[in-house]
């Protein structure tokens with residue numbers, strides 16, 4: 001069985017306040033992009049999890065979210081052995097939720113492979129126990145994420161945008177940023193959702209990520225990438241999630257192509273991507 005594990009970007013990301021349990025209430029518009037890891041999963045007869053990948057040392061196996069997803073479900077069946085191959089294309093600790101997407105697809109795959117009959121709601125609950133970003137990947141639509149990321153409301157986007165994704169190899173953990181966050185609550189996501197559903201292009205200028213205050217303070221060079229994208233014709237440029245990936249938003253293909261040519265040799269990863277759920 002083969003599955004595509006799409007990356008996400010946050011078109012807008014607001015953090016409202018820190019809760020008693022240490023997590024932050026957020027309000028974010030999330031969308032999947034045409035950059036994906038590939039998971040190849042086959043049953044084996046050894047009742048074991050065997051793993052290989054095109055990249056070494058993401059983290060110890062027991063900490064890999066794919067392994068954790070398997071460990072959550074393995075006692076539901078007798079023949080629980082699987083051979084898993086991960087083709088990693090999504091940059092690490094990049095605000096693109098690659099690990100979360102891998103784990104969500106692993107849960108969906110095991111549900112099918114082992115005929116577990118789990119509902120979307122049950123899979124989302126398993127997902128949430130592994131990370132706040134996981135539930136989004138069970139929706140398979142653009143969604144507004146609230147709560148800690150698990151309250152999901154699909155939205156429609158009629159805007160034809162393409163993104164130039166830039167990652168210079170900087171890795172930032174979500175915990176690093178959340179620890180330094182102030183209270184915000186400044187983004188009008190109701191208005192943004194309404195504009196996107198009507199195809200009103202003025203929405204693009206309203207995209208915002210409140211984590212940028214913390215991120216640019218600690219990693220000022222990332223702000224320069226946003227500036228460069230704007231200079232090259234992006235209608236907006238912002239950090240995705242807790243970073244360190246930056247995306248420029250384009251509605252003109254020629255400008256996008258030109259910006260790609262200008263930037264492609266200057267950073268570790270420069271990719272033209274589309275939104276997959278529109």
Ligand SMILES: C[C@@](CO)(OP(=O)(O)O)[C@H](O)COP(=O)(O)OP(=O)(O)OC[C@H]1O[C@@H](n2ccc(N)nc2=O)[C@H](O)[C@@H]1O
Pocket residue numbers: 010013022023024025026028094095096097100130131132133134147148149173174175178240241242243
């Ligand atoms: C910032 C966001 C925006 O989509 O994405 P990334 O940039 O990581 O992709 C997410 O909120 C990241 O979610 P995720 O990375 O799954 O978080 P978890 O593994 O559950 O938690 C990692 C750390 O972030 C903090 N955290 C996470 C989510 C949240 N709503 N409030 C928090 O304070 C937790 O306290 C923990 O210390």
Ligand SMILES: Nc1ncnc2c1ncn2[C@@H]1O[C@H](COP(=O)(O)OP(=O)(O)O)[C@@H](O)[C@H]1O
Pocket residue numbers: 058059063064065066091092093094095096097098099100102103172173174241242243
């Ligand atoms: N399958 C996986 N892919 C990527 N990272 C993983 C995976 N499993 C666990 N991790 C750990 O989670 C960290 C952040 O995950 P990732 O999804 O790449 O970043 P982000 O949360 O910023 O989008 C990684 O640095 C790694 O230590």
